[in-house]
Amino acid sequence: MHIHRYEKYWLGFGFCALVAFIIFMFITAFVNGHHPSGGSEVIDPTHVEKTPPFDNPGLHQTGENEYEADIVAMAFGYKPNKLEIPLGAKVKFVITSQDVVHSFTIPQTTVNMELVPGHIGTKEYTFKKPGHYLVLCNEYCGAGHQMMKMEIEVLDHASKK
Amino acid sequence: MLAKSKDNRLAFAFIATAFLFFFIGTICGLLQGLVRGGVIKQLPYWLDYYKVLTTHGVSLALLFTTNFIYGFFFAGVHKTMGNLSAKVRAAGWGGFWLMIIGTIMAVVTVLAGDASVLYTFYAPLKASPFFYIGLALWVIGSWVSGIAMMAHYFQWKKQHPQETTPLFGYMVVGTNLLWITACLGVAATVVLQMIPWSLGMTDKINILLSRTLFWYFGHPLVYFWLLPAYAYWYVSIPKLIGGKIFSDSLARLSFILFLIFSIPVGFHHQLMEPGIGEGWKFIQVSLTLMVVIPSLMTAFSMFASFESAGRRKGATGLFGWWKKLPYGDVRFLSPFLGMLFFIPAGIGGIINTSYQLDEIVHNTLWVVGHFHITVGAAVVMSFFGITYWLVPHLTGRTFSKSMNRLGILQVVLWAVGMFIMSTAMHVLGLYGAPRRTAYSTYGNDPVALDWFHGLVANQLYLPIGAFLLFLSSMLMVYLFIHLAFLAPKATADERVDFPISEAEHPEEKPPVILDKWKLWVGICVVLILLAYSVPVMDMLHHSPASPGYRTW
Known part of the structure; x- marks a missing residue:
């Protein structure tokens, strides 16, 4: 040839x-x-709200300037639907879905997690700019998909003092 | 020539079905553009956005493409290897009707609102069982027709043991082997998981396994669209520009490489999800990138045949041959514009598969922009170019100069519309605008409002582009009907022929090893087992199953 x-x-x-x-x-x-986001833990997708850490969703401090954000995604929203995160803190997002496949996506960041029911997704991120962040679902999940969102407020405590 | 018309009738049945769904699918595309840009904020309740989106995806990505490819292929194997045997032709028709029955079942359930699950139908979204059964019948029908074409090739080879097989036939076999191997994944999830589950025989479904089986199919699906366009580029375009096939053997080798490297790569669509090890994701990313090699071979071949054709026509200097290409011939212009789209599209594809970079673009409008310039421009514009000679070739009608001029208008409208829409989609994706989402400002969130105010990153470009694409598609449908039923019957010297090029070096026989299909399929299977066995075993043992939901 x-x-x-x-x-x-x-x-x-x-x-x-x-x-x-x-x-x-x-x-x-x-x-x-x-x-990119991943995670090897599994969970019974029909008992999410009774299984730790998702029985107590929210932001939990895990160390000096380190937090874990435990979040549940559902049609068509997130629990909690608002988080306040200190500027510069290292946040580990720990998220699962209690029904269909969703995503947890913060536009203009590298947080873009596909949430498969039965699996727990994780992603670490440090917010370097204070202010308002929109979180949305970019994996089609049903009739209200375009309404599915939550908010993150990154607070600059140092500048407030 | 009754026998000739019998084979061509089969090819024409596929092409006509393809254009029916092209018509339906592009109307849906216009509606989506209007909603997404906020021109129409809400469709009437009986015409929900996601129903329209499902119809758009199923009609264009699955039904238009596959029917068109089979019509083109049947016409080409008839042209290059003679009349189909009665058995082969009957199998071709059998496959056609199975696909039609499957299509009707799926389309009716979508239109009834019982399957707004998009063309990826990810579990645990649970559609009506008729949707899944329709899909299964459709896949089986495509196998029957595909196997019929391959049988024709191997019969020819048996009857002509000393001759080199026609390049077109070789490419048909490569493409069908790719398709059949790829469909095993989607058939497995539909038949073994989704049908029993949607009928209520099982109450839960392993979601991660189902997604993995889908993407085992979903990536080679895009090469199944692309390879017939490549067949046109390699086999017919040199003839149209007054040139020859640059290298017959390398053309065959590139198809083999596509067959080998397009299947064990589905994880690059699942990079953001849990339950799949990082090492396995990375291995499949690396295998995905191997496709760069046959792509570079094809690019080289195309430009080499352009250059040698130009020089044969007296072009001088380094780039003089550019001026010798027949830009006024829609059969060339359309795929040529498609090739130009394919350059940024290929680069975009490398970005999408690049592990960390995918975090920025995954499931954003970027991806939608990407496949609108790959399948929606490079592939479909090649199909437009084919239509302008294939339809009059099959119906024995003329293709006049004024039809050619209208054709040029049609493809230029398409190219301009696609350029506007896909550029905005790519940039919007970088700003995080999601794909597959109806009109939304997320409660007037400033981040989402910016997507309506950008200079380039503005969702208003979507309805503008979609409108031009819609005009182009309606013109295409009119031209199809004209060439199929209305144009004057061609006299003997007006007949439109199927362009088949000669090789630059016909004395050079392709290496025998290229025809060892069992070897290539064997290598393909080994790579699939290496890339998938361990993670799939892991999913079978560890991934929890979930009940179904109907959230639309």
């Missing part, structure tokens, strides 16, 4: 770029720890 010389250069360049790209992505993922 004859391959034109220029095509060999072209494919060689493409293949090298591809390998370099995969190595770069691998390092950012497994050395620097930049992974």
Whole structure:
């Protein structure tokens, strides 16, 4: 099979770029720890509201400047429907759905979690700008999908004092 | 030539069905654009947004594409390998009618409002059992027709043991093998999980497993759309521009690479979800990116055949051949514009699959913009180009200069509409605007209101683009009807032919190994088992099942 010389250069360049790209992505993922949302814990999807931590949804402090946000998604909203988070705090979102597939998405951040009933999704994030954030569902979940939202207020305590 | 018309009648039945759903689907597209841009804030209750969205997706992504592909393929295998045997033709018709029955069942349940589950029908959204049974019949019908085409190829090969198989036939076999292997996933979730569950025989469903089986199918589905467009690019376009196929063997190799690397990659659609290990996601991301190789091969081939055709016509200098391309011929112009769309579309695809980058764009309007320039431009514009010669070829009518001019208007309208709409969608996606969502300001939230005020990131571009696309599609439907039923019958020297190019080096035989289909399917199966066995076993054992819901 004859391959034109220029095509060999072209494919060689493409293949090298591809390998370099995969190595770069691998390092950012497994050395620097930049992974998209995930999680290996499971839960009975029909008993979410009775299972910790979702029996007490909300923001819970877990360390100095570290919090866990336990949230339940449902058609068509979130419990709680508002969170206040201190600026610069490391927040671990721990979220599940009690009915169909939803998402927990904060536009213009890297928080974009697919919520599969029966599984618990997790994602860590640190808010670096104070102010109002909209949370919405970007996975179609039914007739009221376009209404499904909550709010996050990132508070700058230092500037208030 | 009665036998000829028999095969062409089968091809025409598929093409006509395709355009019926093109008509329905693009009307839905206009309605969605109007709602999303806030021009119509609320559709009447009997025409709910998500019902329209489901009809749009099912009509265009599944029904238009598949029917068109089968019509094109049947016409092409008839052209390159002669009359179908009576058995093969009967199987082709059998598949056609099974697909029609399945389609009617699914479409009626969608229109009745019993299946507003979108064309991805993710559990635990639970539609009427008729929807799932219709889908299963449709898939089985597509297999029957696909196997008929492959049988025709292997019969030809048996009868011509010394000859190289026609490139078109080879591509038909590659595409159908891809389709059948891919459909095993969706067939498994529909037949084993969803049908018993929707009939009430089981009360719960393993959601993560179902999603995984769907995306095992969902990604190769996009290559199933793309490969027939590639077949047109490789086999017919060189002829239209007065050139030759740059390399017959490399064209075959690129189809093999698509077959191997398009299936064990579905996790890149599930990067944001729990229950799948990070290592497994990363392995499938890497396999996904391998598709870069056959894509670069195809790009090289296209431009190489453009250049050699231009030089054959006397072009000089480094880029003189650009001026020698037949831009006034809609059969070339349409797929050519599609190729231009495919350059940013391919780059966008790499972004989508790139693990961390997907966090920014996953399930946003970016993704909608992406598949509107891949399938909605590169693929569909190739299909438009095919339509302008295939329909008069099948019906024995003329394709006049004035039809060609209207055709150019049609594809330019489409390209402009798609450019406006998809550019806005991409940018809106970067700002977080969600896909598959009716008109909403989220209670006048400032973040969402910004999506109506941007210079580029503005949802008002969606109805503007959708309106141009709608005009273009109505013109296309008119031209289809004209070419099918109204244009004058062609005399012998006006006959429109199926363009089949010659190879640049016909003396060079493709390596025998490229025809070892069992080997390639075997490699494909091994990669699938490597990429999927462990995570799927994990899902079978650990993923909790859930009852069904009807939330619409």
